[in-house]
Amino acid sequence: MSSQKILLAARSCFARDGYEGASLQKIAEEVGIKKPSIYAHYKGKEDLFLHVMTLVFSTVKRRIIDYFIQNHQAPLESRMKNFFDWMLQEYEMSDNARFLIRSGYYPPAGLYGQVMDILIPFLDGLRRALTRLLQREMLTGGVHCKDPKEASIAFLTVVEGAVVELVCGWPDRYQSRAAAVWPVYWKGINA
Amino acid sequence: MSSQKILLAARSCFARDGYEGASLQKIAEEVGIKKPSIYAHYKGKEDLFLHVMTLVFSTVKRRIIDYFIQNHQAPLESRMKNFFDWMLQEYEMSDNARFLIRSGYYPPAGLYGQVMDILIPFLDGLRRALTRLLQREMLTGGVHCKDPKEASIAFLTVVEGAVVELVCGWPDRYQSRAAAVWPVYWKGINA
DNA sequence: ATTCACCTTCCTAACGGTCGTTAGGTGAAA
DNA sequence: TTTCACCTAACGACCGTTAGGAAGGTGAAT
Numbered sequence: 001m002s003s004q005k006i007l008l009a010a011r012s013c014f015a016r017d018g019y020e021g022a023s024l025q026k027i028a029e030e031v032g033i034k035k036p037s038i039y040a041h042y043k044g045k046e047d048l049f050l051h052v053m054t055l056v057f058s059t060v061k062r063r064i065i066d067y068f069i070q071n072h073q074a075p076l077e078s079r080m081k082n083f084f085d086w087m088l089q090e091y092e093m094s095d096n097a098r099f100l101i102r103s104g105y106y107p108p109a110g111l112y113g114q115v116m117d118i119l120i121p122f123l124d125g126l127r128r129a130l131t132r133l134l135q136r137e138m139l140t141g142g143v144h145c146k147d148p149k150e151a152s153i154a155f156l157t158v159v160e161g162a163v164v165e166l167v168c169g170w171p172d173r174y175q176s177r178a179a180a181v182w183p184v185y186w187k188g189i190n191a
Numbered sequence: 192m193s194s195q196k197i198l199l200a201a202r203s204c205f206a207r208d209g210y211e212g213a214s215l216q217k218i219a220e221e222v223g224i225k226k227p228s229i230y231a232h233y234k235g236k237e238d239l240f241l242h243v244m245t246l247v248f249s250t251v252k253r254r255i256i257d258y259f260i261q262n263h264q265a266p267l268e269s270r271m272k273n274f275f276d277w278m279l280q281e282y283e284m285s286d287n288a289r290f291l292i293r294s295g296y297y298p299p300a301g302l303y304g305q306v307m308d309i310l311i312p313f314l315d316g317l318r319r320a321l322t323r324l325l326q327r328e329m330l331t332g333g334v335h336c337k338d339p340k341e342a343s344i345a346f347l348t349v350v351e352g353a354v355v356e357l358v359c360g361w362p363d364r365y366q367s368r369a370a371a372v373w374p375v376y377w378k379g380i381n382a
Numbered sequence: 383a384t385t386c387a388c389c390t391t392c393c394t395a396a397c398g399g400t401c402g403t404t405a406g407g408t409g410a411a412a
Numbered sequence: 413t414t415t416c417a418c419c420t421a422a423c424g425a426c427c428g429t430t431a432g433g434a435a436g437g438t439g440a441a442t
Binding site for chain 1: 307352353376
């Protein structure tokens with residue numbers, strides 16, 4: 001199916017060059033077809049971008065949930081600590097994370113509303129899932145914090161604060177930030 | 192002087208639309224001149240961008256240092272805590288912070304090296320200044336942390352983690368992140 | 383004091399190129 | 413025979429950039 005190949009090539013280009021920087025020409029080349037052939041599968045650049053976006057968001061959500069489920073036997077502390085390494089891998093290995101962050105931070109001007117309508121529920125869902133996880137772990141003694149909701153917001157904040165170094169293309173600076181901020185965070189939420 | 196007006200208009204456009212998204216047409220309109228007149232003052236779009244960049248970086252560095260000097264009589268805790276509010280103001284009031292963050296996260300493809308040659312010393316200088324501040328405060332009991340360098344990296348991380356919400360245009364979410372992450376950070380660095 | 387050359391600043395016009403997009407046709411599959 | 417994926421050709425719009433010239437000011441030479 002070639003509309004799938006277009007979708008993946010577009011994801012790669014949008015992730016690398018951004019919406020304005022990416023061109024249908026380049027996407028078509030990567031697939032091995034001519035530019036106007038894209039219009040047999042998508043209504044235009046905006047339509048293609050929105051299809052990529054829904055694919056990416058559902059994929060990333062699934063992968064994050066899978067990470068926490070797959071390691072459910074490990075103690076919460078190491079699960080959260082290792083999340084930084086997992087995120088690094090995720091960002092460097094696939095276009096999903098790069099696309100999501102770039103389009104989330106700086107969406108194409110004309111699609112601001114439509115991007116945010118997907119991004120906000122995504123982030124809020126992530127935050128709620130993390131809050132529930134912390135609440136569950138409080139019962140079994142995996143963590144001792146007085147406000148799991150605030151702790152989950154803080155966790156997303158420190159993770160994203162480290163991720164911005166990945167955005168600039170410095171995995172070593174990312175790891176240095178992760179190493180510095182993790183002990184502070186863990187000590188900070190455990191009263 | 193009209194090359195100054197071009198510089199400021201360019202800063203505003205680059206901050207709002209990014210390098211690829213901004214056009215000399217729009218910049219010229221904002222100044223009130225025709226597009227080719229820009230070439231009487233700058234060699235081209237890249238040259239103009241680099242001039243804006245050096246202006247912005249020196250301005251922002253100066254303003255951050257001024258913030259910490261002006262409030263030097265206040266306890267460190269409130270100086271760092273209030274930095275979040277100061278940053279919010281700074282981001283919303285002027286184009287400087289918006290330009291810096293956008294160009295730092297996603298610099299124009301052809302200028303990656305030149306942007307990073309300015310950005311990296313800027314961030315490292317900031318980190319070193321913060322480390323020295325923490326070291327000084329440790330002597331007077333303003334803070335009790337065992338590793339001021341790690342604490343300063345962690346502070347920049349949590350600040351940037353909150354700032355990414357400003358990038359998306361949500362000051363309320365920024366404040367919620369700041370409110371959640373600050374107590375965690377402060378408790379976390381004070382052993 | 384006048385002339386002249388020169389420089390800056392802005393203009394109009396136009397360049398070549400790339401962008402997203404559309405029209406219209408071809409060939410194979412259903 | 414209709415439908416679908418793909419093509420070539422070309423559209424209009426916009427991009428950054430250049431050429432060439434019209435004003436105005438400056439400073440030195442006549």
